[in-house]
Each structure stands twice: as structure tokens, then as C-alpha cells.
Amino acid sequence: MSVRASSPWERILLLALFAVLAALALFPFYCLLLGSLKPSKELLRLGLNVRLQPDLLSLDNYRFLFSESARKYLFWYRNSVVITVIYTACCLLLSSMVGYGLAVYRFLGRNLIFVAVLFVMMVPVEIIMLPLYKLMISFRMIDTYRGIILPFVVTPLPIFFFRQYASGLPKDFLDAGRIDGCSEYGLFFRIMMPLMAPAFGAMAILQALASWNSFVWPMIVLKTNEMLTLPIGLASLLTPYGNNYDILIAGSVLAIVPILIVFVFFQRYFVSGLTVGGVKG
Amino acid sequence: MKTDAVAASTPTTPSTPMRTNPVRRLLYSRGIAPYVFVLPFVLSFLIFFAYPVFSTVVMSFQEVLPGQTRFIGWDNYRHLWNDSFFTALRNNTRYTFWTLLILIPLPLVLAVFLNSKAMRWSGFFRSALFIPSLTSVVVAGTIFRLVFGQTDVAVMNMLRHAFGFETINWLAKSSTGMLVLVVLATWRYAGVNLIYFLSGLQSIPSDLYESAEIDGANKWNKFWRITVPLLKPVTIYVVTISIYGGYAMFTESFMLWSGNHSPNDIGLTMLGYIYREGIEKNELGFGSAIGLALLAFLLAVNVVQLKFFGLFKKEED
Numbered sequence: 001m002s003v004r005a006s007s008p009w010e011r012i013l014l015l016a017l018f019a020v021l022a023a024l025a026l027f028p029f030y031c032l033l034l035g036s037l038k039p040s041k042e043l044l045r046l047g048l049n050v051r052l053q054p055d056l057l058s059l060d061n062y063r064f065l066f067s068e069s070a071r072k073y074l075f076w077y078r079n080s081v082v083i084t085v086i087y088t089a090c091c092l093l094l095s096s097m098v099g100y101g102l103a104v105y106r107f108l109g110r111n112l113i114f115v116a117v118l119f120v121m122m123v124p125v126e127i128i129m130l131p132l133y134k135l136m137i138s139f140r141m142i143d144t145y146r147g148i149i150l151p152f153v154v155t156p157l158p159i160f161f162f163r164q165y166a167s168g169l170p171k172d173f174l175d176a177g178r179i180d181g182c183s184e185y186g187l188f189f190r191i192m193m194p195l196m197a198p199a200f201g202a203m204a205i206l207q208a209l210a211s212w213n214s215f216v217w218p219m220i221v222l223k224t225n226e227m228l229t230l231p232i233g234l235a236s237l238l239t240p241y242g243n244n245y246d247i248l249i250a251g252s253v254l255a256i257v258p259i260l261i262v263f264v265f266f267q268r269y270f271v272s273g274l275t276v277g278g279v280k281g
Numbered sequence: 282m283k284t285d286a287v288a289a290s291t292p293t294t295p296s297t298p299m300r301t302n303p304v305r306r307l308l309y310s311r312g313i314a315p316y317v318f319v320l321p322f323v324l325s326f327l328i329f330f331a332y333p334v335f336s337t338v339v340m341s342f343q344e345v346l347p348g349q350t351r352f353i354g355w356d357n358y359r360h361l362w363n364d365s366f367f368t369a370l371r372n373n374t375r376y377t378f379w380t381l382l383i384l385i386p387l388p389l390v391l392a393v394f395l396n397s398k399a400m401r402w403s404g405f406f407r408s409a410l411f412i413p414s415l416t417s418v419v420v421a422g423t424i425f426r427l428v429f430g431q432t433d434v435a436v437m438n439m440l441r442h443a444f445g446f447e448t449i450n451w452l453a454k455s456s457t458g459m460l461v462l463v464v465l466a467t468w469r470y471a472g473v474n475l476i477y478f479l480s481g482l483q484s485i486p487s488d489l490y491e492s493a494e495i496d497g498a499n500k501w502n503k504f505w506r507i508t509v510p511l512l513k514p515v516t517i518y519v520v521t522i523s524i525y526g527g528y529a530m531f532t533e534s535f536m537l538w539s540g541n542h543s544p545n546d547i548g549l550t551m552l553g554y555i556y557r558e559g560i561e562k563n564e565l566g567f568g569s570a571i572g573l574a575l576l577a578f579l580l581a582v583n584v585v586q587l588k589f590f591g592l593f594k595k596e597e598d
Contacts, residue, residue, distance in 0.1 A: 010399045014394055014399055015400075021409075025412065028424045028468065031427070032420075098322040101317075101319040102318075102319060104315075116322075123330075123576065124575075127575065128337055130337060130559040130568045130572065131337040131569070132329065135333060151329040159322060184309065213417035215532045215535075231420075235419050238426075238540075239540075252419075255420055259415045259416075260415065274476055
């Protein structure tokens, strides 16, 4: 009964409040999109503004993005795609293995390893940037894809997530598999992996997003312009001496587009991936 | 080949292991398999975590030069007592303070609204508020430095004109620069924290509210007596990651001031300082000392924070 008790005024007020908030949240995107359609000289002179000026709008910035003079942008885009795909695939495979191992087996050292996972989660990676950088120099991995991917490919959060997920699955399947002659690895690849599909979905999105947007570590590792990833490349366009707004603004729009597409189709995975650390006690 | 391996590994069929080689049999045994599964983590932990942590501790007592390193005792740590370090620490602390003050209560209240029965289209609004967090800080920073541009027609200056104020250069002063950073953080993270609180709310059993209603509790009582206390685990989590995030803030400042050098270091952060000393000046020893000081500081803050919440709990029981 109390469910229906909310007054129409209450409903209208709430809707109005959230309409305003949603508009504020989406407004910067509108500014960016509008800016990307204006001549870059205009942007340099006047900054981002909300005047529509229909006679100024054109797709010239996007055309320029795909022209010969902006070739570096396509390099960055390719680098970002390659790194994100390789990183996400390896990260999911390895961390699901570790998470599964910790969840399903009881073995000597299991608790120690799990504590280590939690410990790594608690120390901010920024603290070890410098020794890692030094390590990358001695491994000759500076300015390579490997150098960006390897140090963080086995990362605690997805391990924790897969462990929690695998712990919640019924173990009867595994015993049944053993009786049918499946090896321990077969159990993982043929039985557990399909069962953990929702966990893979959530982690794939979370890790791909993190990789696509990551900034500090790639900036430290990458040196040559053709090797840069999208965020580093875009950031390199901002210099104290003048900015290449044509590539920067239109390039930023195209950097967001793939994420938005994924978000629209796989929204629920975003939520389940995010809330792993917080709520599960 | 494959079927052979599968058959050989089965511990319940005693006849098959004889046919395979011992290494393979060991690798497939149930005693060893768990170690194979956790091996990626163990390797990564040793190479990319334990060793770097060890080496940063060692380096913090050294002067690291190409080809030669020298043990210099506590000099790097003594050197920490300087203006840049305190500027960076102050900037991060102010930033963390403001983000905590805004990004805990605001998303919590919004989550309660979104979760209320009177709310329509809550899924749509949740997504709309979450979308900003999908952008990289680079893109977000680009937008905000233009929205807060110093020209007369930049969005925020036009807003000032509407209220009769004049154009200002937002990023030239420490106070307005901090404002831009905090607005950017609010825009990007409000939706994420909202989702944390929403999922916390959904785990609160609704019969608690129902019995409170029977006892005559109003909305205000229910919010303070049921919602807030039961959201405590989520709140602790959000506070913890906000403190870590606040002190690790770097890219935001890097984007707004197009690089690691802002006027009078008004945008200098701890991580920016590590980057400046360690990478730009190649003082790996001193950079390590800054990092470890930051780590010690963060751990101390977190102990205090958890203690605070813990004491809170004792009073309630």
C-alpha cells in the first residue's frame, strides 16, 4: 500500500532534479561534439562554446583526421586497439585461471597466495612505477607493446572477482567431469569457463575500458610517436606553445565512440563488474 | 593425441598413467595442477611486484646514476623536506578533501532518490550519470580545459557574465584551478559512486523499512536509522578508494595544465612530483623516496580512517 503513497509532486520534483543532473552530465559531450564540427581556428581563438553557428559546422576535422597529414592519429588508434585486445584477452585467461585455482583447490600455500593478491590490491601501483620503469629498461621493453602489457596483465582485481564467482558455482560438475575422464585443465577449459561466462563478460568490459583509457604507465614506457596509444597521443597535442585542436577534438570524439557503443549493448556487465569490491562482504 | 592426454591424466583410471612420461603425469596430477593454475600470479607477483618493491626500498637509500650507484643513507629522505614536496602533498590533500566532501554524500542521496518508489526511468538516469566515467581523463581534461577556457565566450566565463561577473583565467590561480579539478572529478566519478551506493541499497532487505513504517518512522528517520548505517560497508569502500584515488591524482592536472609544469606548481601532485624527479630528472633514488613516503602516508591515513569507522561501530552495538 505504501508503494503507491508517493504524491505526484514528489514524482515531478524527482524527475525534474534528475533531468537537470542528466543534462549537466551530458552537456560536456555536447560541447565536444559541437566543437569537433567547427573550424579549429575558431576553437583556438574562442575556446569551446555553445553557440551553434550553423554556417560554421562541417565535417572538415574528421576528414582531416583520415588524411595523410594526420597519419599519426591512425597509428595511435591502431596501437590502442591492438594493446586493448591483447591485454584484455591475456588478462582474462590468466586471471580466471588463478581465480579458479584459488577457489576450487585446497593446497599448501593457498591462503598465502590469496593474501598476496589482496596485498597487491592495497598498494597503489604508482609507488612502484620507477622500479618498474628501471626493470623495463633492463628487459629492453621500453617503447614496446610488451612493456605496456606484461607488468599488469596478471592483476589482482579480476583474480579476486573470478575467485568469488567460481566459489559460488556448484562443484558437482567438476566431480562429474573427473569421473568422465576429464583432466584438471579440461575441467577448467570445458566446464568452468562456460559456467563463468557472465564473469568473463563483466571483466572483459572493465579491463578493456581500463586499458583503452590508461595513461600514466603507457606514457612512461612509450617514447616514439608512432608507438603512442590514443590517450598519450592526444595528450601530446597539447603543448604550452599551441594546440592542434583539429586532431584533438575530433580525435577525442572518435576515442569515446567505441566505448559508448559497448556500453549501450552490455550495460549490465558494467554494473556487475564495478560492484565486486564494494558490496560483496 | 589430445584424447590420450585426457585419459592419462585421470586419477580414477589406474591403468593409463603407465603409458605417458612422468613429467606429463606429474603436471596433470591433482596435486600439481593447482600450482599450475596460480603460477601466472606467482610469477607476476615476484617479478612485477615483490622485486620492484624491494628495489624501490633499496634505491631510496641510493644515488642512482647510469653505470654507478652509491649508498647515501637517509639523504633522499632528508631531501623530502622541501617546498615542492609539501606543495604536492597539500594539493593532493585539498583535492582529496573536496572530493570526499562532495562525492560521498551527493551520490548517496541521489542513489536513495533513484531507488525510491516514486522514481521513474531510474535506469535511464543511472546510465546518463554513469556515462562521464567512461571517458578517459585525457578526453575529459580536454573538454574541461576548453569549457573553463580563458576567453570571453568559453562556456564557464559566459556563465559568469550571465551573473554579472567578468572573464577570468580559471587555471591561473590555485583556488579556481582546484575548483576545475573538483568539478571534473565530480562529473567523472559521481555516477560510479552512485552505482556503488545503489547496489548497497539493493542489498538492504525491504522488510526493515516496512517494520519501521509500522513503528511510525518517517522518511528522515528511515534514512538516518536504516539506510545510512546499513550502507556503512559500501561507504567505507568508497572512502578508501577515494583516498587512494585522490592521492594518486595526476592525469587530471597533467591535462588541464598541458604537462607536468603549472604556474607556481598550483597543479603539482605527488605522482607528478615522482614523475618529475624520477623520470624527467632521472633521480630514481629520490623519486623512490617520494613514492615510499606517499605509501607510508596513505597507509597511515587509511589506518586512521578504518579506526574511525571501527570506533563508530562499537558505539552503535
